[in-house]
Amino acid sequence: MALSVVDLRKAQRASGERTDGSGSSGSRAEGNENSGADESHESEEASAEQRPPGERADEESSAERPNESTMALSVAELRRSQRAASGPADGEGPRERLNESTMALSVADLREAQKAAQEAARRKAARNAAEHTAKTAPKPAESGPTGESTNESTMALAVADLRMAEARRAAGLTDSGLDDQATMNLSVAGLRAAVTERVPWPYLLRLAAPLIVGLVLWLVAVALTDASNLTDYGLVPKLPIVFWVGLAALTVGFWIVVRDPQRSNWWPFAYTMGLLLMERATQAMVYPTPLYAWAWKHDAVIDHLIDAGRLQRGAELGDMAVYDQWPGFFTAQAALVELTGAETAASFMAWWPLFSSLLLLGPLLLIYRTFTQDRRLIWTAVWIFYVANWVGQDYYSPQSLAFALHLGVIAVALRRAERRAPGRRSRQMVWTALLVPLIAGIVIAHQLTPVMLAVSLGSLLLMRRYRDWTLLIILMLVFLSWNLTASLPFLKEAVPDMINSFGKVADNLERGYGAKPTGTGALVASWAARILSAAVVLLAAIGLVRGGKLLRHRARPLLLLAGMPPLLAIANGYGSEMIFRVLMFMLPALCFFAAAALLPVARPLAAEPGGKGRPTTVKGFRYGVVPAVVLVMLTALFVPSYSGKDRLSYFPPEEVALVQKLFDQAPKGSLVVAAHRNYPLAYDSYWDVGHYWFLDDAKTHVDAIVKDPAGTLASDMGGVEPPGKAYLLLTQGQMANSEMNGMLTGDDLRNIERSVAASPLFKELARNSAGVFFELKRTPAPPAAKPAAKDRKAETGAKGRGEEPAKSAENAAKAKNTETDDSAAGSSGTAVGLMRRTS
Amino acid sequence: MKHRPLAIRLLTPAAGLVAMGATALPAASPLRIAPVALFLAAGPGFAALRIAGPALNRNRAVGPAENWDRNFERDSDRIEQFLLIILLSLSASVIVATALIAVELFSGLAVLGLLTLATMIAACCPQLPSTIGKHRSARAPSPPRKG
Numbered sequence: 013m014a015l016s017v018v019d020l021r022k023a024q025r026a027s028g029e030r031t032d033g034s035g036s037s038g039s040r041a042e043g044n045e046n047s048g049a050d051e052s053h054e055s056e057e058a059s060a061e062q063r064p065p066g067e068r069a070d071e072e073s074s075a076e077r078p079n080e081s082t083m084a085l086s087v088a089e090l091r092r093s094q095r096a097a098s099g100p101a102d103g104e105g106p107r108e109r110l111n112e113s114t115m116a117l118s119v120a121d122l123r124e125a126q127k128a129a130q131e132a133a134r135r136k137a138a139r140n141a142a143e144h145t146a147k148t149a150p151k152p153a154e155s156g157p158t159g160e161s162t163n164e165s166t167m168a169l170a171v172a173d174l175r176m177a178e179a180r181r182a183a184g185l186t187d188s189g190l191d192d193q194a195t196m197n198l199s200v201a202g203l204r205a206a207v208t209e210r211v212p213w214p215y216l217l218r219l220a221a222p223l224i225v226g227l228v229l230w231l232v233a234v235a236l237t238d239a240s241n242l243t244d245y246g247l248v249p250k251l252p253i254v255f256w257v258g259l260a261a262l263t264v265g266f267w268i269v270v271r272d273p274q275r276s277n278w279w280p281f282a283y284t285m286g287l288l289l290m291e292r293a294t295q296a297m298v299y300p301t302p303l304y305a306w307a308w309k310h311d312a313v314i315d316h317l318i319d320a321g322r323l324q325r326g327a328e329l330g331d332m333a334v335y336d337q338w339p340g341f342f343t344a345q346a347a348l349v350e351l352t353g354a355e356t357a358a359s360f361m362a363w364w365p366l367f368s369s370l371l372l373l374g375p376l377l378l379i380y381r382t383f384t385q386d387r388r389l390i391w392t393a394v395w396i397f398y399v400a401n402w403v404g405q406d407y408y409s410p411q412s413l414a415f416a417l418h419l420g421v422i423a424v425a426l427r428r429a430e431r432r433a434p435g436r437r438s439r440q441m442v443w444t445a446l447l448v449p450l451i452a453g454i455v456i457a458h459q460l461t462p463v464m465l466a467v468s469l470g471s472l473l474l475m476r477r478y479r480d481w482t483l484l485i486i487l488m489l490v491f492l493s494w495n496l497t498a499s500l501p502f503l504k505e506a507v508p509d510m511i512n513s514f515g516k517v518a519d520n521l522e523r524g525y526g527a528k529p530t531g532t533g534a535l536v537a538s539w540a541a542r543i544l545s546a547a548v549v550l551l552a553a554i555g556l557v558r559g560g561k562l563l564r565h566r567a568r569p570l571l572l573l574a575g576m577p578p579l580l581a582i583a584n585g586y587g588s589e590m591i592f593r594v595l596m597f598m599l600p601a602l603c604f605f606a607a608a609a610l611l612p613v614a615r616p617l618a619a620e621p622g623g624k625g626r627p628t629t630v631k632g633f634r635y636g637v638v639p640a641v642v643l644v645m646l647t648a649l650f651v652p653s654y655s656g657k658d659r660l661s662y663f664p665p666e667e668v669a670l671v672q673k674l675f676d677q678a679p680k681g682s683l684v685v686a687a688h689r690n691y692p693l694a695y696d697s698y699w700d701v702g703h704y705w706f707l708d709d710a711k712t713h714v715d716a717i718v719k720d721p722a723g724t725l726a727s728d729m730g731g732v733e734p735p736g737k738a739y740l741l742l743t744q745g746q747m748a749n750s751e752m753n754g755m756l757t758g759d760d761l762r763n764i765e766r767s768v769a770a771s772p773l774f775k776e777l778a779r780n781s782a783g784v785f786f787e788l789k790r791t792p793a794p795p796a797a798k799p800a801a802k803d804r805k806a807e808t809g810a811k812g813r814g815e816e817p818a819k820s821a822e823n824a825a826k827a828k829n830t831e832t833d834d835s836a837a838g839s840s841g842t843a844v845g846l847m848r849r850t851s
Numbered sequence: 852m853k854h855r856p857l858a859i860r861l862l863t864p865a866a867g868l869v870a871m872g873a874t875a876l877p878a879a880s881p882l883r884i885a886p887v888a889l890f891l892a893a894g895p896g897f898a899a900l901r902i903a904g905p906a907l908n909r910n911r912a913v914g915p916a917e918n919w920d921r922n923f924e925r926d927s928d929r930i931e932q933f934l935l936i937i938l939l940s941l942s943a944s945v946i947v948a949t950a951l952i953a954v955e956l957f958s959g960l961a962v963l964g965l966l967t968l969a970t971m972i973a974a975c976c977p978q979l980p981s982t983i984g985k986h987r988s989a990r991a992p993s994p995p996r997k998g
Binding site (some may be wrong): 340371375449577 | 868874876877878879880883884887888891899900903907908912913914915916917918919920923926927928930931933934935937938939941942943944945946948949951953955957958959960962963979
């Protein structure tokens, strides 16, 4: 814009020097044509929702385009005028100039000049308006809601003035040079005012108000929320009404700012940040301790790596060795813990969902921007992705990081991994080299994500454009290199199960035992999640149908990426989690088409005004209101889907303190017995202390425990050799998990606790509001007919490792304790504990 | 990623050195966490992109059919660079930490030191020439955009 003003000044000087109208006829003709175009453009702009002038000056906004193009036209005209004016100095003789002048005085020009003269009075009034605008521009408060349109008219009038002056000079109708000079001065003043005009605060506030209101209400809600006694409905009933009002305000505000396709990207960006805060930071602010037993488990793995300082991939860690075979995430986090001086990763892992979600934003934007310039589509898809991604793989885990890296590779591949062509190979080498670290990071951090990445890259090969095997071959090389060396021990054990599960789609999509929601609260959360997912899939289908061939053609790679993850259900159940992982990997592509369902159908470029595909602002009930309602519903559904089972995942500080107290006094070689692993620090010191969760055992044995709790458990715990001790730990997290997943009722667990407390075989060591733990004092005589659970497990554990059963009491418990979670999923047919916060 | 003097280029490894120095501060202090987190999140990726920048910027990426938004391609390139800086840095941390623990030399300072060394080497390396990615054919940088 500064250049424009400079050019205008030059033009002003040039026009003052001009003595004829040579070389301006062409410019005028163009000017008139363009003027008509500009007028129509301005009317289009004026019909659009009001936007601030400052936003137009923003580089990120393309709302400035009309003005810029208008300016560019005028500058081009003025440059031509300048060249024409300086023509004699370049050697043009007077004769040539006379001829040009004669040519310029064409009938068309005269008509234009006449028309210009007739409009002189009106233009004069317009100049006065421009002057007035220039004076009032620095006072944005006075501009009011019409400041933007005023600015537009300022620009348009200034440009019109310049054209007018030029036309009059060309036609010889200028009375005096002073008049022209005044016109030019006014025009430059108007342009300068338009350029320097600031964004009116009322306008900014109007756009920002929903965001501000939403965030303020969110902060109030966080302050008002008491998460101490969660019910089966999790966090949902604890959230005050202001939270929901704030969420609705945020969502409606998002739609208001995003529905104008020319508004700055910073607006939807700000609203998306607000959404992420409300979605992913609420729990971190409401709960005093980190959520999810699995996150606590990963904290234990990091502790182990810091403690050991090396990888232990063999039998010494039992099934927990699998984490040392894919240690990428944990080693990096161990380094972070050491470098920051944090006591443990638990100090910051509550904020990981927010961080990992932020990591996805760049790849998502880049993926969507590969297929459309429509900001509404891009940001609406991003919004839908964040509200539909309830699966809960954003917690402190390797898969959260690997998913971000996966999307990053896909995003860059979609933009850069075109098939080879002459001269393109070297360019691809650079991009491929940059992606190798990302691929390596994925491979050494997580075992499922590289497979998903290979499938995704393989699907792109179906398109001629992306038919280049380089990236896929590199991925396979890195993948095989790692899996045939570092993670070979795991694969040796897992491959038979993988082969057995191949092709059993129904089994692979089946959720496991212990993952069946029980109780109204758990069912409501499950159904909310199902409805949310179904709604997104339905919207995506509608978007695909409505978008027609054009959308399917433009976004065909996304179509392929959405279609591939379900095929993985054929291969493996992934510990009964496959259905959720399939959904998560499909979401980025699905959400693009789901967003398309809420917006006007894209038309071929030839059918668009200007042929460039420039979208217009959506209005009316169908596109102005319905999408906002749909987005509000989806956003609201996210809350119960994501935090409706927080009773399972939240462990109050008392529970953490109780478990910590147990491990602080447990000698090396001890055994901790609990009903379920759903408690904090469940894997603490897993390299020194064994674990046994009796709800993982056979149903008959669980029945035996319920029938005679103290006797059966004492028998189970009797094999621990000194100095190790055996502890029984019962906490509210275990009780919640047992109740909400239909394994045992709360009464059953309370009976067990009462029985053990009354038994002389156990001694109560500590108790608080969150639980209790006992120490086994002595062991009852084992029943002759039936081996104790520990012996059975000892045999199982010893069989696999060639150990003597009598020496493997500790390992027996370990053999049972790690068959879940990502790093072990797929290796075990047991489904217990494989559920996440999913239904 | 413009060509910058060596002193400017050494700012990235200097950030690593600052992060290393910050580890002497009290545990979990914000002044300790901030430089460490900042360098681990962006330092190595920034150094890598500085080397590859000219070669990368030479060519257009695959883009949408529409072309009404003049700054769209520039903004997409910036987003791409930003995400690569972050993801490359995180990947570098993962790889270096894993390599160190595999050879039983793991410590937080060793990871940070190695990453700082890597960024220092990268800062001293010349940038890849833009001709690496230059098309030698008359073919369009990406297949014709169809509407």
